[in-house]
Amino acid sequence: xxxxxxxxxxxxxxxxxxxxxxxxxxxxxxxxxxxxxxxxxxxxxxxxxxxxxxxxxxxxxxxxxxxxxxxxxxxxxxxxxxxxxxxxxxxxxxxxxxxxxxxxxxxxxxxxxxxxxxxxxxxxxxxxxxxxxxxxxxxxxxxxxxxxxxxxxxxxxxxxxxxxxxxxxxxxxxxxxxxxxxxxxxxxxxxxxxxxxxxxxxxxxxxxxxxxxxxxxxxxxxxxxxxxxxxxxxxxxxxxxxxxxxxxxxx
Amino acid sequence: xxxxxxxxxxxxxxxxxxxxxxxxxxxxxxxxxxxxxxxxxxxxxxxxxxxxxxxxxxxxxxxxxxxxxxxxxxxxxxxxxxxxxxxxxxxxxxxxxxxxxxxxxxxxxxxxxxxxxxxxxxxxxxxxxxxxxxxxxxxxxxxxxxxxxxxxxxxxxxxxxxxxxxxxxxxxxxxxxxxxxxxxxxxxxxxxxxxxxxxxxxxxxxxxxxxxxxxxxxxxxxxxxxxxx
Numbered sequence: 001x002x003x004x005x006x007x008x009x010x011x012x013x014x015x016x017x018x019x020x021x022x023x024x025x026x027x028x029x030x031x032x033x034x035x036x037x038x039x040x041x042x043x044x045x046x047x048x049x050x051x052x053x054x055x056x057x058x059x060x061x062x063x064x065x066x067x068x069x070x071x072x073x074x075x076x077x078x079x080x081x082x083x084x085x086x087x088x089x090x091x092x093x094x095x096x097x098x099x100x101x102x103x104x105x106x107x108x109x110x111x112x113x114x115x116x117x118x119x120x121x122x123x124x125x126x127x128x129x130x131x132x133x134x135x136x137x138x139x140x141x142x143x144x145x146x147x148x149x150x151x152x153x154x155x156x157x158x159x160x161x162x163x164x165x166x167x168x169x170x171x172x173x174x175x176x177x178x179x180x181x182x183x184x185x186x187x188x189x190x191x192x193x194x195x196x197x198x199x200x201x202x203x204x205x206x207x208x209x210x211x212x213x214x215x216x217x218x219x220x221x222x223x224x225x226x227x228x229x230x231x232x233x234x235x236x237x238x239x240x241x242x243x244x245x246x247x248x249x250x251x
Numbered sequence: 252x253x254x255x256x257x258x259x260x261x262x263x264x265x266x267x268x269x270x271x272x273x274x275x276x277x278x279x280x281x282x283x284x285x286x287x288x289x290x291x292x293x294x295x296x297x298x299x300x301x302x303x304x305x306x307x308x309x310x311x312x313x314x315x316x317x318x319x320x321x322x323x324x325x326x327x328x329x330x331x332x333x334x335x336x337x338x339x340x341x342x343x344x345x346x347x348x349x350x351x352x353x354x355x356x357x358x359x360x361x362x363x364x365x366x367x368x369x370x371x372x373x374x375x376x377x378x379x380x381x382x383x384x385x386x387x388x389x390x391x392x393x394x395x396x397x398x399x400x401x402x403x404x405x406x407x408x409x410x411x412x413x414x415x416x417x418x419x420x421x422x423x424x425x426x427x428x429x430x431x432x433x434x435x436x437x438x439x440x441x442x443x444x445x446x447x448x449x450x451x452x453x454x455x456x457x458x459x460x461x462x463x464x465x466x467x468x469x470x471x472x473x474x475x476x477x478x479x480x
Contacts, residue, residue: 074434078443101441136425140438158345158425159435165325169425172328174343 030085055089061228104211112203117177125201267432278353290365311359368403408465
């Protein structure tokens, strides 16, 4: 019995020593995992993409250990506020409406909204030509809100749980066009499924700033993320990640 | 709780509730019409009559409604033959896709309720009818079916209420029924607690009304008095 106690004691001591020496702060990154090339689940089940590469680079600079948590897009802000994760790297646009619910870091890339439609279709993006068209977008995105605010009742808006489902319906012919982030559209147009589609018109909304979302009042973490972001832009890490995904600069 | 937000979006939620009721009402009524012959066939003594409804029920009870919705909505649309076919104007529309999937799904469950009800009709009553000179068809029409309807009614009302809640899955194929509408409103307001609370109340009220309707129907058909053997 005494022997066992000794062993237990040693074990307990070494355990506490181990945790003490490796006590690294742990943070959870929230993302959607259905938004290529920014965040997606690869064939091995891992969440990868531009957002994750940036977030992991930030974690490295802040010297914290990060794990990834996936959430459905339309519940991702409530999940953040319910402390399911510490910050959101999910290509989220900084909007007035969202600032009521969460805080954002400095933007880590700049996006725009642009329509895509079949190459064969005569698709113009002014309000009169769009009248009566069926347009798809993802629910709870600035694309969906832009359609409602600017075209409202003139068109038939279909909202999808993921952007990928909107593309599926564009391919099936249910939709005349899709409005989404231009980089996400660009990625899909490159794929086999998107081969017979193209951008239509100029981006309807530019200068859409994408930031990392945090719970309100989490200023300390926000400052650390901002500092880390400046560092990865300065030391070229950002450019390496950028070039891995895009032949142009998205910052 | 921000009550004013609920009040502000109430008309939209009502719109969604109306679509929910419409989908469920059509699905459970058409589903019943499909299920009656299927349930009768399922209760047959001959295996070759039972085989077809058995496999139908096996498939639709064995797979989730969500999967069936996706198969009808995204799956069928993958085939050029269907996109060029005569049914495309309907299959293009998420409303029809939801109705088709929900109706076929609930028909399988209702058929099984009817099968059980037919088999629960006391054999003595069937034998009495036959010995009075009724043909098999007459026995089915005058004795077995009216009796089975009363036996199966409580289970059917259960199925209707289950479908009311299952209809929320239609929001995944872009339909703005009650759940879809609530999720779209939350996308603008970021107030999930308030809006889901309101939507939940709508479901409760609809369920309450349905329960009352079925209770009235059970009284009218004197279900309780006929349950005894």
